[in-house]
Amino acid sequence: MEIYKDFRFEAAHLLPRAPDGHKCKRLHGHSFKVRIWISGAVDPNRGWIMDLGEIKNKSEPIIDELDHQFLNELPGLENPTSENIAKWLWVRIKALISELSCVEVQETCSVGVRYYGRDCASGIGSVLHEGRINE
Numbered sequence: 001m002e003i004y005k006d007f008r009f010e011a012a013h014l015l016p017r018a019p020d021g022h023k024c025k026r027l028h029g030h031s032f033k034v035r036i037w038i039s040g041a042v043d044p045n046r047g048w049i050m051d052l053g054e055i056k057n058k059s060e061p062i063i064d065e066l067d068h069q070f071l072n073e074l075p076g077l078e079n080p081t082s083e084n085i086a087k088w089l090w091v092r093i094k095a096l097i098s099e100l101s102c103v104e105v106q107e108t109c110s111v112g113v114r115y116y117g118r119d120c121a122s123g124i125g126s127v128l129h130e131g132r133i134n135e
């Protein structure tokens with residue numbers, strides 16, 4: 001079974017590797033939405049997979065590092081696509097919550113990515129094209 005918790009952050013970015021003339025190459029901002037998915041067995045005693053408060057306490061400080069930032073200035077986010085933001089979050093949250101199963105990053109109301117950590121060993125900077133939603 002899986003549970004999730006939603007978070008939000010506001011940030012500016014530009015995509016330096018977008019083709020010339022692409023609108024995402026210009027500085028702009030988003031109200032990003034992040035959904036943190038946790039997978040595991042339901043504890044028969046408590047009746048839950050994990051305390052949602054634990055997900056909040058461990059994930060929120062990491063997501064807050066992105067809030068009201070110019071993402072391009074953060075180490076590992078020089079090319080801050082949603083794919084790379086999801087991977088940046090995955091590496092940090094997975095270190096604290098081993099049951100993490102998916103990081104979803106939604107950039108606008110109609111566009112987002114899901115990252116399941118499958119190519120995690122390849123490094124933070126690599127570009128991902130896994131599970132784009134509603135492109």
Ligand SMILES: [Zn+2]
Binds near residue numbers: 029107
């Ligand atoms: Zn953007």
